[in-house]
Amino acid sequence: MADLRTYTIIYVLLLVLGTGKFVFFEFDFAYSIAIGGTILLAVAKIGLIAAYYQHLIEEPRSITYMMATAVFMVFLLTIAAGYSIQ
Amino acid sequence: MADLPPMTTVKRWLVTTNHKDVGILYIATAIFFLLLGGAMALIFRIQLWEPGGVGILSGNEFNQAVTTHGLLMVFWFLSPIASGFANYLVPLQIGAKDLAFPRMNALSYWFYLFSGVLLIISFFQQGTFAGGWTMYAPLNVPTYTPAMEATTGGNAVILGLMLFVISITIGTVNFLVTIHRSRAEGLGLWNMPLFTWSWLLTVWMMLFAFAALLAALLLLVSDRVLLTQYFATDQGSSLLWAHLFWFFGHPEVYIVFFPALGIMFETFQTFTGRRLVGRKWVIIAMVLVAVQSFLVWMHHMFLTTINLEIKTLMMATTIGISLPFDLMVFALIYTMVKGRVRFTTPFLFSLGALVLFILGGITGVFLGAVVLDYEFRGTYWVVAHFHYVMVSGVTALVGGIYYWWPKISGKMYSETLGKLNFAVYFIGFNMLYFPMFLAWETPRRVFHFAEGAQIYHQVATVGAFILGASFLIMILTLAKSWISGPDAPDNPWEFSRTAEWAIPSPPPLENWDGRPSYASGRLEFVEDSPAATDGGVAHGQGNQAEAAIEHEEEHADHASIWPFGIGVGTFVFFLGLSGLTPYIIDFAEGTPNPPEGLTGIAAEPNIMYPILTLVGIGIMGVTLYKFGMERFEVPEMKIAERWPFGGVGNTKFGVWVFLASDVVVFGAIIGAYIFMRIHMGWHEWTTVPFASWPGLLNTYVLLTSSFTVILALVMAERKNKKGLLGAMTATLLLGLTFMGVKAYEYSMKFADGEYWWYGLEYSIYYVTTGLHALHVILGLFIAVFMIYRIISVDAYLEDHRPVEFFGLYWHFVDIVWVLLFPLFYLM
Numbered sequence: 045m046a047d048l049r050t051y052t053i054i055y056v057l058l059l060v061l062g063t064g065k066f067v068f069f070e071f072d073f074a075y076s077i078a079i080g081g082t083i084l085l086a087v088a089k090i091g092l093i094a095a096y097y098q099h100l101i102e103e104p105r106s107i108t109y110m111m112a113t114a115v116f117m118v119f120l121l122t123i124a125a126g127y128s129i130q
Numbered sequence: 131m132a133d134l135p136p137m138t139t140v141k142r143w144l145v146t147t148n149h150k151d152v153g154i155l156y157i158a159t160a161i162f163f164l165l166l167g168g169a170m171a172l173i174f175r176i177q178l179w180e181p182g183g184v185g186i187l188s189g190n191e192f193n194q195a196v197t198t199h200g201l202l203m204v205f206w207f208l209s210p211i212a213s214g215f216a217n218y219l220v221p222l223q224i225g226a227k228d229l230a231f232p233r234m235n236a237l238s239y240w241f242y243l244f245s246g247v248l249l250i251i252s253f254f255q256q257g258t259f260a261g262g263w264t265m266y267a268p269l270n271v272p273t274y275t276p277a278m279e280a281t282t283g284g285n286a287v288i289l290g291l292m293l294f295v296i297s298i299t300i301g302t303v304n305f306l307v308t309i310h311r312s313r314a315e316g317l318g319l320w321n322m323p324l325f326t327w328s329w330l331l332t333v334w335m336m337l338f339a340f341a342a343l344l345a346a347l348l349l350l351v352s353d354r355v356l357l358t359q360y361f362a363t364d365q366g367s368s369l370l371w372a373h374l375f376w377f378f379g380h381p382e383v384y385i386v387f388f389p390a391l392g393i394m395f396e397t398f399q400t401f402t403g404r405r406l407v408g409r410k411w412v413i414i415a416m417v418l419v420a421v422q423s424f425l426v427w428m429h430h431m432f433l434t435t436i437n438l439e440i441k442t443l444m445m446a447t448t449i450g451i452s453l454p455f456d457l458m459v460f461a462l463i464y465t466m467v468k469g470r471v472r473f474t475t476p477f478l479f480s481l482g483a484l485v486l487f488i489l490g491g492i493t494g495v496f497l498g499a500v501v502l503d504y505e506f507r508g509t510y511w512v513v514a515h516f517h518y519v520m521v522s523g524v525t526a527l528v529g530g531i532y533y534w535w536p537k538i539s540g541k542m543y544s545e546t547l548g549k550l551n552f553a554v555y556f557i558g559f560n561m562l563y564f565p566m567f568l569a570w571e572t573p574r575r576v577f578h579f580a581e582g583a584q585i586y587h588q589v590a591t592v593g594a595f596i597l598g599a600s601f602l603i604m605i606l607t608l609a610k611s612w613i614s615g616p617d618a619p620d621n622p623w624e625f626s627r628t629a630e631w632a633i634p635s636p637p638p639l640e641n642w643d644g645r646p647s648y649a650s651g652r653l654e655f656v657e658d659s660p661a662a663t664d665g666g667v668a669h670g671q672g673n674q675a676e677a678a679i680e681h682e683e684e685h686a687d688h689a690s691i692w693p694f695g696i697g698v699g700t701f702v703f704f705l706g707l708s709g710l711t712p713y714i715i716d717f718a719e720g721t722p723n724p725p726e727g728l729t730g731i732a733a734e735p736n737i738m739y740p741i742l743t744l745v746g747i748g749i750m751g752v753t754l755y756k757f758g759m760e761r762f763e764v765p766e767m768k769i770a771e772r773w774p775f776g777g778v779g780n781t782k783f784g785v786w787v788f789l790a791s792d793v794v795v796f797g798a799i800i801g802a803y804i805f806m807r808i809h810m811g812w813h814e815w816t817t818v819p820f821a822s823w824p825g826l827l828n829t830y831v832l833l834t835s836s837f838t839v840i841l842a843l844v845m846a847e848r849k850n851k852k853g854l855l856g857a858m859t860a861t862l863l864l865g866l867t868f869m870g871v872k873a874y875e876y877s878m879k880f881a882d883g884e885y886w887w888y889g890l891e892y893s894i895y896y897v898t899t900g901l902h903a904l905h906v907i908l909g910l911f912i913a914v915f916m917i918y919r920i921i922s923v924d925a926y927l928e929d930h931r932p933v934e935f936f937g938l939y940w941h942f943v944d945i946v947w948v949l950l951f952p953l954f955y956l957m
Binding site for chain 1: 338342366369370373374377424425428431435436437440774775776777778783786787789790791793794797798800801804805808809822826829830833834836837839840841844934937938941942944945948949951952956957
């Protein structure tokens, strides 16, 4: 497991990334850029939490694959259903 | 923990956690629901004797009977009986002593039983659910079914189904951990018995498919009890339900059929005396079907307004899924050709299942083609097709009952009676379902049809009674065997190959004397000295004493009353919830903006239901606490095959599997938001929160709580009690702060009269963030329990794993908020 210093750095990073999403929409960014930027920041945050706070990087890779499959199912359902009404 | 009482006592069956006992409970309960569902079918088949009905059922009663028949057979019979076989046999086939989490296994059964009791009670709540087993929107919400003035019974069914899905989820986690981490030495995945293989793939499909159904049911319960608007709008509600339901519903077809397929593989091998032809290819084909099952769901939606491109794609994937099935069918046929067939009762049922499945499969290809489906949709062709598929599965399952009856009961049955059973069953089946192909123009779910189809319906009704009689013959055969049948040997079948046949019939409580091992290439029972299994050899008296203590500590418990208690509490709670709608309506009518069209959609308020809700919460609180405090030993296998999930403990892996399921639940609910927003027009959407700053503030609060949880883990590792207590308390306070901000945010909307029924956007905002808040509250209860344990018994300083498991859950809740914040507050 990582040490306290690493956990603290990640915590600060998470706060910064969380604020970044707010900044995208509060300041004068184009809507599409704000959405794209927010998705990127959210993915980065989720990656950091899962990898370091949930220690996914230290677990067998098969756990990551299982969680990735669950996420894939969600994307499959949402994107296919969304596309079906285009 | 108390010892396990003898099997002849009622107490034994209330407290048992042993996998074989739970398996028997599952099988017996599933057969009861089969008979109940069958009785429903016989009643409406009588009604169908002539066009317009013979008058034994009113229109609404007919709808109730058809709906309940479908729900009982698909949910409360088919999967649970397979689950019963799996409970009994999978640990035996893989060389384990029990499932990974025996108490959770018992809990899974009690949830199943009580979910069925809820369904039965619904008949006495002024009528059960009548909207069809697929529960299509908007028939699933009371607004559009004014004839159903009392919605309490409908609510009880939906809540019962939700409890059933929770039961399935718990079972899924248990089996995945068991099969992946408790296989005997040398038993690689490729060499697993085929019934276990079929069940492994079944539970993998269940993990993701039932999570989507749970999401759909959560939203539906919210609509029916709290008056949200998910399935009551003209803005995509019915499409949303169809997507969520069939994303579950199509894999469900394979979920119910795979165990039957596994039984067919086992019995074909045993009674042809030959290993299955193309065994590895069959396994690959099953894996392919499991994957493809999630890529075809929109073929159930060809008559909706989804676009032609996606329909065409789904037609292609649907036809594609028949290819691996072809391989399996040919493997079975070729195994018969290469072997020497012994026409025993289990084999006859399995062979019958194969024949019926081929017919069911071929007639399904018609429905997979878009143009043909336009013609066949909603007719008796569909009814005939899916009964040929699903009930062919039942045929194999009956074969499974005969195949394993000697092992489970320790008694042999009469082959003559068994074969008579098969003959009557096969005749009844085909008389019942084949005429439906001929009467295909009859619209399903109604009792009005053309005069010319009457003869087919009459033959079908006679067939239904013959099929029903065959089950009475089965029960008679088994009862006669139980009372006066000769004792069964360990292995009554000459060529059976799986491990359950290597031990006495019925097997002893602990299954094996020695440790099963396949290391030499064949099944052996190894005697390990207690110290040697730890990687060392005992030397001297001190070590022997330690080994003896260790051996003593490894004693496995088999009895706990708390799963039953939690089941009772949850049942009472859900029953209470079913009658809360009238109170919510009363409340809504007192607000400035009540929802439209409330008149006549609910029963009169009954004070019994709020009381039951509170009593249920009380019972759950006590029993969950007792469950958490109980010392219950479940030794983890020291030597086992664990690919690909070695290097992670059973409980941690279980938590991860549960989280994978929760990802789909939350993901489907977030997906519902995105779908409804796309349907409405992305920029037409109304942002509900009064400002974005509460969302940002709660982001900081939750991120900080994630940090304090990780801090708690560090402190536990350092055995620093004060630090651990401080970090956990900080987490608790931050969680409460989060809830406080949320309450403030909601209260700002309530002050303007904007409740969850105010519009679709409001329903989605309140339900999604509310479900997340519910996760936070559950986490807080766990945190309080852990803080209590730290203070009272210095818990988690020697074994910090529970802190880590709690963290896995809490961080997941944080991750969900990472998505909800921009979706609901910013975009």
